[in-house]
Amino acid sequence: xxxxxxxxxxxxxxxxxxxxxxxxxxxxxxxxxxxxxxxxxxxxxxxxxxxxxxxxxxxxxxxxxxxxxxxxxxxxxxxxxxxxxxxxxxxxxxxxxxxxxxxxxxxxxxxxxxxxxxxxxxxxxxxxxxxxxxxxxxxxxxxxxxxxxxxxxxxxxxxxxxxxxxxxxxxxxxxxxxxxxxxxxxxxxxxxxxxxxxx
Ligand code: ATP
Numbered sequence: 150x151x152x153x154x155x156x157x158x159x160x161x162x163x164x165x166x167x168x169x170x171x172x173x174x175x176x177x178x179x180x181x182x183x184x185x186x187x188x189x190x191x192x193x194x195x196x197x198x199x200x201x202x203x204x205x206x207x208x209x210x211x212x213x214x215x216x217x218x219x220x221x222x223x224x225x226x227x228x229x230x231x232x233x234x235x236x237x238x239x240x241x242x243x244x245x246x247x248x249x250x251x252x253x254x255x256x257x258x259x260x261x262x263x264x265x266x267x268x269x270x271x272x273x274x275x276x277x278x279x280x281x282x283x284x285x286x287x288x289x290x291x292x293x294x295x296x297x298x299x300x301x302x303x304x305x306x307x308x309x310x311x312x313x314x315x316x317x318x319x320x321x322x323x324x325x326x327x328x329x330x331x332x333x334x335x336x337x338x339x340x341x342x343x344x345x346x347x348x
Contacts, residue, residue, distance in 0.1 A: 150233045150240055152232070154168060154169065154170055155168070155171070155193060155230070155232075156229065156232070157189075157192050158227070159224040159228060160188065160195070160215070160228070161185065161188040161191070161213055161227075162184075162185040163188065164224060187291070191205045193231065195213060196229045196251045196273075197273065197282065198251075200270075211255060211257060213253065214255060225254060229251055229252075230248050231248070232248050233249070240280055247263065248264050249261075249262070249263055249273060249276070250265075251273075261273050287309065
């Protein structure tokens with residue numbers, strides 16, 4: 150499911166609608182300091198459900214909306230879309246192309262869409278977690294991440310390898326299943342007590 154296109158509109162320094170096409174092979178984005186290279190990777194993380202304004206270098210999520218410049222007034226909304234080629238059906242949709250969109254208004258209202266249909270944040274996270282592209286995946290390595298990996302505690306580093314190997318998703322499912330099992334065992338004990346009382 151190659152990423153085909155990124156469309157930014159009103160996101161951070163991208164006041165005008167900007168489309169970035171990702172052709173086959175490697176795409177390099179170059180530009181002077183402060184020209185918006187990091188804003189592009191942040192836009193990708195934002196669509197994929199990033200919930201922390203701080204990790205997008207802001208105080209409030211509304212800080213991702215174009216804040217104005219010397220020559221332009223601030224905007225009232227930001228919108229970013231990721232367009233995936235889904236011919237390999239890796240994303241759980243029949244469509245050959247899947248468009249994932251997030252938008253936010255200055256009022257604070259926020260919306261997620263998959264192929265122009267409004268969905269919940271959970272639907273976006275579920276869509277990506279099964280494809281190995283979850284928000285915490287190593288598909289995006291931002292500045293400072295390499296240092297963080299090298300300096301992390303052994304148990305945290307193990308988590309990074311588990312994520313890369315695709316084990317983390319199953320580990321999370323196992324934890325949910327074990328919790329359900331505990332609950333069922335408790336219920337069984339309670340039922341046995343009731344049966345004994347009735348005998
Ligand atoms: P470097 O090479 O130094 O890492 P960069 O090319 O990665 O720089 P970014 O950090 O992506 O650049 O972009 C920073 C620019 O984005 C700054 O000029 C900042 O003013 C601008 N910017 C950030 N948020 C907004 C916003 N909400 N509205 C307008 N401009 C913004």
